[in-house]
Amino acid sequence: MTEYHVINGRAPRLDAPAKATGRAMYVDDIKLPGMLYGALLQSPLAHARIRNIDTSRALKLPGVKSVVTAEDAGMVPYGVSPARYDETLFVKDRARYMGDEIAAVAATDLETALEAVSLIDVDYEELPAVFTVEEAIRESAPQIHDKYPGNMCAEVHQEFGNVEEGFAKSDIIRTDTFINKRQDGAFLEPNGVVADFDRNGYLTLHSSTQVPHYVMRILAMVLKLPVGKVRVVKPYVGGGFGPKAGTNSIELASCLLSMKTGKPVKMNFTREQVFLFSRARHQFKHTLTTGVKKDGTLMALTNECYLEGGAYTSFGIATVYYAGSLLGAPYRLPNMKYDGYRIFTNRPACGAQRGHGGVASRAAWEQQIDFIAEELGMDPVEIRMKNSMEAGDVTCNDFNTSSFGMKECIQAVKEGSKWGEKKGNMSEGKGIGIATGFFVSGAGYPIYRSETAHSTVVIKLNEDGGTAHVLTGSAEIGQGSDTAMAMIAAEALGVPYDHIKLSSGDTDYSVDLGAYSSRQTLMTGHATKSAAEDLKSQVLDVLGEKLKVPVDQMDIKNGFIVFKGETPDFSAIRTIYAKEHRGFFDNPDSDEPLTFKEAARMAFLARGSMVGTGKYKPGELGGKFKGAAVGTSPAYGPSAQVVEITVDKGTGKITIDRMTDAHDCGFAINRTSVEAQMQGSLSMGVGEAMYEEVKFDDKGKVINANLGEYKIATALDMPNVDAIIVESDEPNGPFGAKEVGEGAIMPTIPAILNALYDATGVRVQELPLTPERVFKAIQAKEEKEK
Numbered sequence: 131m132t133e134y135h136v137i138n139g140r141a142p143r144l145d146a147p148a149k150a151t152g153r154a155m156y157v158d159d160i161k162l163p164g165m166l167y168g169a170l171l172q173s174p175l176a177h178a179r180i181r182n183i184d185t186s187r188a189l190k191l192p193g194v195k196s197v198v199t200a201e202d203a204g205m206v207p208y209g210v211s212p213a214r215y216d217e218t219l220f221v222k223d224r225a226r227y228m229g230d231e232i233a234a235v236a237a238t239d240l241e242t243a244l245e246a247v248s249l250i251d252v253d254y255e256e257l258p259a260v261f262t263v264e265e266a267i268r269e270s271a272p273q274i275h276d277k278y279p280g281n282m283c284a285e286v287h288q289e290f291g292n293v294e295e296g297f298a299k300s301d302i303i304r305t306d307t308f309i310n311k312r313q314d315g316a317f318l319e320p321n322g323v324v325a326d327f328d329r330n331g332y333l334t335l336h337s338s339t340q341v342p343h344y345v346m347r348i349l350a351m352v353l354k355l356p357v358g359k360v361r362v363v364k365p366y367v368g369g370g371f372g373p374k375a376g377t378n379s380i381e382l383a384s385c386l387l388s389m390k391t392g393k394p395v396k397m398n399f400t401r402e403q404v405f406l407f408s409r410a411r412h413q414f415k416h417t418l419t420t421g422v423k424k425d426g427t428l429m430a431l432t433n434e435c436y437l438e439g440g441a442y443t444s445f446g447i448a449t450v451y452y453a454g455s456l457l458g459a460p461y462r463l464p465n466m467k468y469d470g471y472r473i474f475t476n477r478p479a480c481g482a483q484r485g486h487g488g489v490a491s492r493a494a495w496e497q498q499i500d501f502i503a504e505e506l507g508m509d510p511v512e513i514r515m516k517n518s519m520e521a522g523d524v525t526c527n528d529f530n531t532s533s534f535g536m537k538e539c540i541q542a543v544k545e546g547s548k549w550g551e552k553k554g555n556m557s558e559g560k561g562i563g564i565a566t567g568f569f570v571s572g573a574g575y576p577i578y579r580s581e582t583a584h585s586t587v588v589i590k591l592n593e594d595g596g597t598a599h600v601l602t603g604s605a606e607i608g609q610g611s612d613t614a615m616a617m618i619a620a621e622a623l624g625v626p627y628d629h630i631k632l633s634s635g636d637t638d639y640s641v642d643l644g645a646y647s648s649r650q651t652l653m654t655g656h657a658t659k660s661a662a663e664d665l666k667s668q669v670l671d672v673l674g675e676k677l678k679v680p681v682d683q684m685d686i687k688n689g690f691i692v693f694k695g696e697t698p699d700f701s702a703i704r705t706i707y708a709k710e711h712r713g714f715f716d717n718p719d720s721d722e723p724l725t726f727k728e729a730a731r732m733a734f735l736a737r738g739s740m741v742g743t744g745k746y747k748p749g750e751l752g753g754k755f756k757g758a759a760v761g762t763s764p765a766y767g768p769s770a771q772v773v774e775i776t777v778d779k780g781t782g783k784i785t786i787d788r789m790t791d792a793h794d795c796g797f798a799i800n801r802t803s804v805e806a807q808m809q810g811s812l813s814m815g816v817g818e819a820m821y822e823e824v825k826f827d828d829k830g831k832v833i834n835a836n837l838g839e840y841k842i843a844t845a846l847d848m849p850n851v852d853a854i855i856v857e858s859d860e861p862n863g864p865f866g867a868k869e870v871g872e873g874a875i876m877p878t879i880p881a882i883l884n885a886l887y888d889a890t891g892v893r894v895q896e897l898p899l900t901p902e903r904v905f906k907a908i909q910a911k912e913e914k915e916k
Contacts, residue, residue, distance in 0.1 A: 141616075157338045162326060166394065171232045171233040176228045177226060179255040183199050183252050185233065193238040194237045195391045208352050211577060213447060235247050263475070267473060284470075288527070296421055300422055309413070312411060313817075321380060335362050335384070340374045342364050344377065364634075371410075375409075379407065418491075426502075431463055433491065437473065442474075450470045460568045462517055492565075532765060532862055547772035567876020570761065571869035573762075574764065583745040587642075589623070591733075596629065600634075606635060616632045619661070642654055649869075651869060656744070656864045658864070672729075677703075679693065690723040775886065777890050782900070786882070789852070790854070794858050796863045804870050813843050815878025819897060820899050822898055
């Protein structure tokens with residue numbers, strides 16, 4: 131077994147001291163000389179024709195420096211996927227949801243900017259609006275986009291294998307419908323920006339974003355600037371979870387205002403504006419039909435899904451594909467058919483959120499599998515173990531599972547939860563449920579069509595070799611990626627963890643596609659490892675020349691040079707280093723081995739600045755059918771979970787007593803961070819199962835757009851979580867590592883649903899599991915049994 135000095139242990143997070151002491155600079159902490167403050171004018175109507183916009187009163191207000199509308203911004207379309215750019219910075223003729231952006235103001239202070247917004251006169255003609263899928267697909271429904279008749283944003287029709295034949299060979303065929311609700315990302319830090327267009331024509335945007343690279347490209351495109359003159363810097367970020375993985379209106383508006391005024395401009399969303407911008411979880415309605423043999427073998431699945439997507443596409447093209455493709459695993463399923471429809475409505479646009487596109491479909495199917503197991507008289511663990519995929523299996527829709535510890539995860543939670551002792555033996559009102567899931571380790575292809583590397587990394591040694599500085603455009607948003615990259619760099623270079631300095635989140639450092647689709651450990655990790663190995667090779671090349679030792683006879687371990695044969699005389703190197711550093715406290719002792727620091731200094735003297743570079747791009751992935759790219763990945767992380775609950779049948783209140791989770795992360799770089807990501811996923815899953823729902827009135831206004839009325843899980847709602855790390859050694863991952871950020875959320879909702887059925891015998895197939903909904907279901911069951 132390989133011995134590691136840094137990775138696979140527990141390292142303190144690089145960002146912990148700054149966050150714990152209040153030194154961490156978030157975007158709202160940034161203050162630049164002469165900075166102005168911006169505010170948005172947003173539509174008060176869900177659907178309206180804009181007859182006229184008069185900004186004259188706003189421009190006359192003292193302190194106002196600029197007012198911009200579509201006339202100033204132009205009508206350059208943008209969005210997430212180039213295949214469906216359907217947004218503009220400001221709307222010109224029509225507002226499509228309550229919150230659509232009409233104009234923006236920059237002023238000397240925020241109060242003046244807000245007053246100026248109130249002085250902009252807009253002549254609206256209110257139009258009929260649609261707020262649900264059912265309303266939007268009616269033949270007589272008002273059309274939200276002229277280009278997309280029937281309010282059909284996108285539809286997907288796929289079949290793999292022969293579903294009709296699979297059903298013909300099935301002994302049991304079952305159909306169920308499942309509905310979730312819209313959810314918000316509920317990150318603690320609202321979106322914020324500071325834009326600065328300097329006198330040399332360079333634009334710098336500081337933004338609370340997950341994807342600096344993609345934001346840079348959209349800014350350059352919409353504002354008609356060369357990419358090389360646009361820089362996006364991500365400061366500390368207070369959570370993202372997916373909704374910050376695209377370009378937002380204040381990123382564009384602040385930059386335009388800065389270009390117009392020649393001054394830095396700060397803008398922040400209020401919490402209400404976070405809900406209005408949304409780009410979070412869609413509402414899904416899945417109708418699943420599954421066929422199985424008497425022995426529990428899965429034979430066929432059909433999946434019909436309607437997604438309520440809001441007014442614009444955002445990530446919706448990918449979402450509607452994910453809602454089908456992610457049911458191709460973790461079970462062996464020979465025949466699968468999917469019909470998906472994403473529908474435009476006059477509500478805020480939905481986008482990507484943790485477990486993108488797959489959380490609702492996973493909940494629906496895992497619940498249905500439990501119902502089928504009961505009908506067959508099988509234990510829920512048994513039916514899952516029987517059908518689970520293993521490493522090397524390829525799904526019916528061409529996902530290649532190069533490592534896949536699904537069975538190991540199920541076995542781990544079975545034993546960890548003492549399933550065998552508890553299932554069927556719980557006391558009144560108590561229940562236990564199991565579910566599984568999986569997720570990608572990075573999207574296999576960029577959002578825009580390109581042959582670009584998905585990640586590049588630069589590592590530079592300081593002149594005396596004591597510190598290696600990792601420069602990456604990757605986005606640390608709280609998930610611990612900076613720490614993981616520092617650990618990978620240290621291990622690959624052969625130096626202690628505290629010899630690594632890391633700077634990230636800046637498009638001037640390198641290309642990195644950002645923090646989405648659980649990509650950074652595998653993809654940025656590969657590029658980091660490659661850069662460290664490149665730098666290590668350069669140092670050893672110079673050392674080999676000086677000592678007349680072949681490079682393959684040397685290595686670097688834990689900060690020292692290791693010679694595989696006889697140790698050569700390196701006294702000359704040490705003498706040179708000692709003379710240069712006379713009086714320094716950290717000079718090597720005369721009797722200790724040759725240090726990396728001495729070798730690196732010698733390399734600097736011979737060649738100048740020592741810089742290692744690395745890059746990563748996946749090979750060809752997936753099938754050739756339409757939509758095959760969505761869901762493809764170099765690796766997949768499976769997860770299993772057991773949840774134990776208590777239900778108060780008199781009120782319908784659910785208390786979660788215990789959660790046991792096992793996740794196959796390939797290889798744990800930082801074990802503490804892996805466990806934290808698992809726990810975070812479970813917490814989000816609990817919130818979505820039990821509490822979360824974005825609510826609207828009959829005019830399309832969000833009526834719980836705050837964290838007082840939009841309920842999320844807190845520490846008081848979470849039991850202790852038993853997080854079990856499973857390591858399958860992913861051949862496509864750096865040191866064998868792969869994702870952990872999203873896969874662990876997949877089993878949470880269905881495990882709770884299955885525990886609820888075990889406790890009460892009621893089948894609830896609509897979220898959230900509010901006490902009222904659960905109580906009514908219990909009452910209905912009791913009435914039926916009378």
